[in-house]
Amino acid sequence: MHTAPLDAATLESCLSAAVAAPSIYNTQPWRFRLDPDDVALEVRAAPERGLRHADPVGRALHLSVGAAVFNLRVAAAHFGWTPVVRLLPLPDDPSLLAHLRLTGTAQRHTALHRPDLYPMIWRRHSSRFPFSGRPLPPAVRVELADAARTEGATLTFSGPAETARLLRVAAVAEHRTRTDPDRAVESRRWVHRDPDDSADVGIPQAALGVQDAHEQLPMRDFTAQRHLERLPAQPFESLPVIALLTTEHERRSDWLRAGQALEHVLLVATAHGLRASLLHQPMEWPDLRRTVSHMPDLTGHAQMLIRLGYGPEGPATPRRAPDHVR
Numbered sequence: 001m002h003t004a005p006l007d008a009a010t011l012e013s014c015l016s017a018a019v020a021a022p023s024i025y026n027t028q029p030w031r032f033r034l035d036p037d038d039v040a041l042e043v044r045a046a047p048e049r050g051l052r053h054a055d056p057v058g059r060a061l062h063l064s065v066g067a068a069v070f071n072l073r074v075a076a077a078h079f080g081w082t083p084v085v086r087l088l089p090l091p092d093d094p095s096l097l098a099h100l101r102l103t104g105t106a107q108r109h110t111a112l113h114r115p116d117l118y119p120m121i122w123r124r125h126s127s128r129f130p131f132s133g134r135p136l137p138p139a140v141r142v143e144l145a146d147a148a149r150t151e152g153a154t155l156t157f158s159g160p161a162e163t164a165r166l167l168r169v170a171a172v173a174e175h176r177t178r179t180d181p182d183r184a185v186e187s188r189r190w191v192h193r194d195p196d197d198s199a200d201v202g203i204p205q206a207a208l209g210v211q212d213a214h215e216q217l218p219m220r221d222f223t224a225q226r227h228l229e230r231l232p233a234q235p236f237e238s239l240p241v242i243a244l245l246t247t248e249h250e251r252r253s254d255w256l257r258a259g260q261a262l263e264h265v266l267l268v269a270t271a272h273g274l275r276a277s278l279l280h281q282p283m284e285w286p287d288l289r290r291t292v293s294h295m296p297d298l299t300g301h302a303q304m305l306i307r308l309g310y311g312p313e314g315p316a317t318p319r320r321a322p323d324h325v326r
Helices: 008-019 059-078 118-123 138-150 160-179 181-188 252-271 286-293
Strands: 030-035 040-045 082-087 096-103 154-157 241-247 275-279 301-309
Touching: 008 030, 008 059, 030 059, 040 059, 059 082, 059 096, 059 118, 059 252, 059 301, 082 252, 096 252, 118 252, 138 154, 138 252, 160 181, 160 241, 160 275, 160 286, 241 252, 252 275, 252 301, 286 301
Parallel strands: none
Antiparallel strands: 030 040, 040 096, 082 096, 154 241, 241 301, 275 301
């Protein structure tokens, strides 16, 4: 058994890693509670940070929390613990999404992830900027797919024709979202236009990126085209690399696994010098999400479209302090 206690500094580092995870609109819809007797962390949903219109059933909230759980696992292993995770441990307590017990001594050779992912937590940022046309090496694609598979999900890279189809679906979803009054209002709530805004959630103006001048990539316009500070336009890569993350089933536990798979993929991508942005818009419309899943020789439930490539690092978005998420 692990002989050292979970001291305050280690706990704060683990929680800092957890809240560095990506979340829809940077809502950070999570809370954490330490059970000192069991040396365990409870991971709970923060439903008040949910998105009523974009995410009415909480699927994206679960993905966000799943990503935080993966970061907790990586941080725990980094500090010498073996994390034992139970998803949805109490059926009569639906807000308790995960229970992570810290036990034993972490064994590097038996870890379910690369040993160098902890520093990647702090380097990973979504990049909504154009990428270069440099192709992803086949070995990197295989490693990214393996990372998703480790978490119980599937990552599939699409060919040119399928990529074009998926981007068309994403464009339809983006147009719907921009023109839906309720979703537009909800989206703008999470954008901070004032550069001096000290908010610790949401998306600052500098992190919005740019729009594709040739409209090849339907980048999300969080401002919903409603104020004067429109996103600048630049040409994006002509052949974007798009990967689809799916799960075999569609349960709350699958959403949490998909979130862990997503973050595992993103951290491995970061370790290889890749940037990523998420095309979540089709997942927010049930009919379009079903269309995304219809790929040749692929079954399952679409959870995320991921754009990957080599390019500029995206700016960091704010995070709540560890003592604000307990």
